[in-house]
Amino acid sequence: MRLNLLLIGICSVFIITSSWLINHDSLSSVVFLKENQQPLHIVSDKFLSFGLDSSLLRNMKKLPINDHKFINLVRHLSPAYVRIGGTNADCLYFEQVCFYKYINYSHNLVDDADISNFTLTSNDFLSIYKFTEKTAIKMIFDLNVLLREPNGSWNSDNTKEIIVFSKSHEMEIDWQLGNEPNSFLHVFNISISAQQLANDYCKLRTVLNELGYQDSILVGPEANHVDNEYKNGVKYGIDFLNNVNNCVDYFTWHQYYLNGHIAQLEDFLNPKVFNRLSEQISTMGNAIRSNGHNVSMWLSETSSAYGGGAPKLSDRFVAGFLWLDKLGYSAKAGVKVIIRQSLFGGNYAMIDENLDPNPDWWVTLMFKQFVSNKVLSLNTPDNFGNIRLYAHCALKQTFLNGLPAVTIYGINLNDEKKRMYIQGISNKSNIFAYFLTSDNLQSSNIFMNGEILRLLSDGSIPPFKPKIIEVSQGIELPSYSMVFLLIDNVKIPSCLEL
Numbered sequence: 001m002r003l004n005l006l007l008i009g010i011c012s013v014f015i016i017t018s019s020w021l022i023n024h025d026s027l028s029s030v031v032f033l034k035e036n037q038q039p040l041h042i043v044s045d046k047f048l049s050f051g052l053d054s055s056l057l058r059n060m061k062k063l064p065i066n067d068h069k070f071i072n073l074v075r076h077l078s079p080a081y082v083r084i085g086g087t088n089a090d091c092l093y094f095e096q097v098c099f100y101k102y103i104n105y106s107h108n109l110v111d112d113a114d115i116s117n118f119t120l121t122s123n124d125f126l127s128i129y130k131f132t133e134k135t136a137i138k139m140i141f142d143l144n145v146l147l148r149e150p151n152g153s154w155n156s157d158n159t160k161e162i163i164v165f166s167k168s169h170e171m172e173i174d175w176q177l178g179n180e181p182n183s184f185l186h187v188f189n190i191s192i193s194a195q196q197l198a199n200d201y202c203k204l205r206t207v208l209n210e211l212g213y214q215d216s217i218l219v220g221p222e223a224n225h226v227d228n229e230y231k232n233g234v235k236y237g238i239d240f241l242n243n244v245n246n247c248v249d250y251f252t253w254h255q256y257y258l259n260g261h262i263a264q265l266e267d268f269l270n271p272k273v274f275n276r277l278s279e280q281i282s283t284m285g286n287a288i289r290s291n292g293h294n295v296s297m298w299l300s301e302t303s304s305a306y307g308g309g310a311p312k313l314s315d316r317f318v319a320g321f322l323w324l325d326k327l328g329y330s331a332k333a334g335v336k337v338i339i340r341q342s343l344f345g346g347n348y349a350m351i352d353e354n355l356d357p358n359p360d361w362w363v364t365l366m367f368k369q370f371v372s373n374k375v376l377s378l379n380t381p382d383n384f385g386n387i388r389l390y391a392h393c394a395l396k397q398t399f400l401n402g403l404p405a406v407t408i409y410g411i412n413l414n415d416e417k418k419r420m421y422i423q424g425i426s427n428k429s430n431i432f433a434y435f436l437t438s439d440n441l442q443s444s445n446i447f448m449n450g451e452i453l454r455l456l457s458d459g460s461i462p463p464f465k466p467k468i469i470e471v472s473q474g475i476e477l478p479s480y481s482m483v484f485l486l487i488d489n490v491k492i493p494s495c496l497e498l
Helices: 002-023 054-062 068-075 087-091 122-135 157-168 181-188 194-210 232-244 265-269 271-290 319-332 359-370
Strands: 028-033 048-053 081-085 092-095 118-121 138-143 173-177 218-223 250-259 297-306 337-340 371-376 387-394 406-412 418-423 430-437 467-470 475-477 481-487
Touching: 028 387, 028 406, 048 054, 048 359, 054 081, 054 087, 054 118, 054 122, 068 122, 081 122, 081 173, 081 297, 081 337, 087 092, 087 181, 092 122, 092 157, 118 122, 122 138, 122 157, 138 157, 157 194, 173 194, 181 194, 181 218, 181 232, 194 218, 194 232, 218 232, 218 297, 232 250, 232 271, 250 271, 265 319, 271 297, 271 319, 297 319, 319 337, 319 359, 319 371, 319 387, 319 406, 319 481, 359 371, 359 406, 359 430, 359 481, 371 406, 387 418, 430 475, 475 481
Parallel strands: 028 418, 048 081, 048 337, 081 138, 092 118, 138 173, 173 218, 218 250, 250 297, 297 337
Antiparallel strands: 371 387, 387 406, 406 481, 418 475, 430 467, 430 481
């Protein structure tokens, strides 16, 4: 008798599910948002952050940190970290001056090929910090690890000068030491072992504690090449963790999908390229856990393509797919912070040389407007294909009538529109939909619900006008589109506790 009842129950579930799928055509996608769930992860409130490459410090005159327009664009993206780092961090020497020192700058805007040593004056360092104050973001400064003693250990004298100067000006800064150390032999013809770097980091932690920065976080080792044949970055990173004795707060590594010199348009639409991220995060995470470490990861330098980005691709509309999917997948995987390369400079910049926002700036802005740091579970048929969707609690300021809200966001890589339905939520809920499209995949234009996005004349953000959709109607995703869906009246109590 019990077996018969069980079979009837199973058949009933099958009939209900089949009925749902029949009622919704075969080209549709059905996702399930479970109410009363607890967050999968809580990421940093600065989860979405960005970098300014250290090479920009070679030519401070071209770094627009005193420009009101630039300051305004960055302020819209707060809260965030700004990482001042990169290859040239290991070429930088700090010099304290009591007057303005003229330096004859003759370098390009971004020139990672130049690995000659250069000087950053205290005046310029102070101006960078004042920029972070004006924009309400927090600086992470990458210190030079290639200042070495004859015995191979790190010489911390110049770093102490920076730290003492910073403390005298009451600067709130977080720190890292060196950039991509597992690639030093290739870049600088110098080799520093992971064990030696771990010792250097512990020395820096002691210096910070002694000079008034005991509350600052220290992140490292900034490894790269996580996905190459030999997993050099993974091996180096684990050796570093095995020797660093809790001297770092977060484990950091760099991630890119493509070589910017050879990347093509189709690479930015290929799910196999997107899936490299999940493979890399899984590889690094498994290695950390299997070696007995309990430390959270940051992607402390990441973009679509290395080598300065892919021309006419990494700063165009099509790059937004990789960017938004990276944010969604990384948060779902528990990565605490993502630092986008770059805010300004190179072919992957979010703000161009004319200080106009590129499409990814708008994608970043919308993420900041609608997505909180509480990551939710969203059941999807296949999140590794052309439709990729993620869910978070919405930011509290987006709640309607004081009711908790959820943001579902993601991408449609198909060259045709697709319909999706959301199960698990009340029919009384409303969906406020924001669709991002463009007139061309390689365009610098980005449209929201058919209207081009432009800042207002005073530099303020234009009003975002949603399409309001009833749950039962389903959502039609335009071809080659990104989407943010704000859903009100969702019974997830943890979304009220923001």
